Amino acid sequence: MELVAVRHGITAWNLERRYQGQQDIPLLFPEAEDGLLALRDALAHERFDAIYSSDLSRCQQTLAWADVAKAGVPLVLEQRLRELDFGEYEGKVYDELKDLPHYRAWIDSVGELQIPGGESAAQLRERLGAWLHDLALATNGRVDGHKKILAVTHGGVIRELRRRFETIHFWDGTVLQAQGRRWQLIYQQDDHGKGEWQCSSSSAVPALANVTL
Structure with missing residues (x-):
């Protein structure tokens, strides 16, 4: 399977460096337009077998701008592709949180601690793992054994997918708005069916001088 995961375009909260999490913040225009047009150009000749999008409006708007949905291609609004739930941190900036002991502990844990009223990185990985398992089931019935998937999602989701597939450090997994990653994946089962x-x-x-990792 080929999986292309892209982050939504720029929002006002991105520019203000506020934790958005699962707040339904729309794209900001005209600031988002350049990135969205570059993404549209990058995907102009792509043909996907299925498209998944976070159900939050900033991802649905990004998908509409990307203009990749074609007749007969299934589109699924997928809650499991939502951003990490930042709980009490949502809507706040670093300066409002930096002196809180639980926030400092969360930063020191590289996201592994559960956010008050929100999620931990492990909980995000769990729901992404369930979605990836469903993709394996969806591709199993294809004669050619291949499927090309687009997922329009959030920065935290792509960070965790990069950690899973590229085995990189948490702080190296950032992607900018209206950008993403492309992975070539193979589903392998052991003798116990796992x-x-x-x-x-x-x-x-978009591609950067044909460099792959």
């Missing part, structure tokens, strides 16, 4: 996606290559979207 399966896992293995990544054979990863590259930036």
Whole structure:
């Protein structure tokens, strides 16, 4: 399977450096337009077998601008592709949180602690893992054994997918708005029927001088 995951375009809260989480913040225009047009150009000749999008409006708006949905291609609004639930941190900036002991502990844990009223990184990985398992089931019935998937999602989601497929450090997994990653994946099962996606290559979207990792 080829999985292309892209982050939504710029919002006002992105520019203000506020934790958005699962707040339904729309794109900001005209600031978002350049990135969205570059993403549209990058995906102009792509043909996807299925498209998944976070159900939050900033992702649905990004998908509409990307203009990749074609007749007969299934589109699924997928809550499991939502951003990490930042709980009490949502709507706040670093300066409002930096002196709180639980916030400092969360930063020191590289996101592994559960946010008050929100999620931990492990909980995000769990729901993404369930979604990836469903993708394995969806591709299993294809004669050619291949499927090309687009997912329009959030920065935290792509960070966790990069950690899973590229085995990079938490702080190295950031992607900018209206950008993303492309992974070539193979689903492998052991003798007990337990399966896992293995990544054979990863590259930036839009492409950066044909460099792969």
